[in-house]
Amino acid sequence: MSDNGFFRAAGISIQFGGIKALENVSLDVKQGEVHAIIGPNGAGKTTLLNCISRQYKADSGQVFFQGKNILKLKPHQVVSRGIARTFQNIELFKNMTVMDNMLLGRHSQRATGIFSDILFYGKARQQESDFRLKVEEVIDFLDLQAYRNRIINDVPYGVQKNVELGRALVMEPRLLLLDEPSSGLNMEETQDLAFWIEDIRDDLGITIILVEHDMRLVMDSCDRVTALDYGGVLAVGEPKEVVKNPDVVKAYLGE
Ligand SMILES: Nc1ncnc2c1ncn2[C@@H]1O[C@H](COP(=O)(O)OP(=O)(O)O)[C@@H](O)[C@H]1O
Ligand SMILES: [Mg+2]
Numbered sequence: 001m002s003d004n005g006f007f008r009a010a011g012i013s014i015q016f017g018g019i020k021a022l023e024n025v026s027l028d029v030k031q032g033e034v035h036a037i038i039g040p041n042g043a044g045k046t047t048l049l050n051c052i053s054r055q056y057k058a059d060s061g062q063v064f065f066q067g068k069n070i071l072k073l074k075p076h077q078v079v080s081r082g083i084a085r086t087f088q089n090i091e092l093f094k095n096m097t098v099m100d101n102m103l104l105g106r107h108s109q110r111a112t113g114i115f116s117d118i119l120f121y122g123k124a125r126q127q128e129s130d131f132r133l134k135v136e137e138v139i140d141f142l143d144l145q146a147y148r149n150r151i152i153n154d155v156p157y158g159v160q161k162n163v164e165l166g167r168a169l170v171m172e173p174r175l176l177l178l179d180e181p182s183s184g185l186n187m188e189e190t191q192d193l194a195f196w197i198e199d200i201r202d203d204l205g206i207t208i209i210l211v212e213h214d215m216r217l218v219m220d221s222c223d224r225v226t227a228l229d230y231g232g233v234l235a236v237g238e239p240k241e242v243v244k245n246p247d248v249v250k251a252y253l254g255e
Helices: 045-053 075-080 098-107 114-119 122-141 157-169 187-202 215-221 246-253
Strands: 007-016 019-029 034-038 060-065 083-085 175-179 207-211 224-229 232-237
Touching: 007 045, 019 034, 019 045, 019 207, 019 232, 034 045, 034 215, 045 060, 045 075, 045 083, 045 175, 045 207, 075 083, 083 157, 098 122, 098 157, 122 157, 157 175, 157 187, 187 207, 187 215, 224 246, 232 246
Parallel strands: 034 207, 034 224, 083 175, 175 207
Antiparallel strands: 007 019, 007 060, 224 232
16 A cells, blocks of 8 residues: 555556566555656556556556555446546547537446436436536636537647546546646647646646656656556656666667
8 A cells, every 4th residue: 555545556467468568567646646657658658557447457466546456347437436537549529529528428427327317307417417517617627618519520639638638527536547648739738738737636636647758747747757668667756866767768768
């Protein structure tokens, strides 16, 4: 367990064919921190997020979140425990509006049964209006008002990335997993992202695990870093220490 028992992945291993994508990887995240995962392409960063969110089934290891082992749960159960994520390649419904994409995200955590959904009655009706309020709140928070009724295909890439972030936020997570949120963003958009990361942590109280290539964003926005290479942990610590670590420097020289 980490010192406050918030999040700990321990001894995670997973193979694809003969390739050991992760071998005995551990990751400790304290409540309230922004924790970066860095490493060259193919290091296993996305695979680690996939094991946590249960898109992949780890061959071995454990993942504890708020005191409970979540490594046997289904992906939607991980979401209801309070872990939401975004993807390296945007996963949105391209022909639907910004608003509808965010409403869909929220539906994955409905507590009512299928019949009350169909009848749209009682608790379901109450939830529906709560959902919309939450989505509106997130749209305001991320400055997406101008795009709310636009089709995803018609909005700029940076806005699409933001909608994906919004879709994760409407799940009201305690822990947010972001896979390369700055990839494809210009400098101004990356600066905005840094502010949002700060606000998400400080105003919404959400802990963040951030897979990130942009070292400046890592230095500016992250409290601690875990560096991976070839499916193993190279270093863990504060950003300014980890970027000086000789093994980390060596791993990045090839890039
Ligand atoms: N579904 C998969 N099938 C086969 N190999 C995979 C799969 N997912 C990841 N890998 C392999 O695992 C290694 C780590 O990949 P990944 O986690 O995507 O790296 P990163 O996100 O650090 O760039 C790579 O060698 C990749 O090819
Ligand atoms: Mg990746």
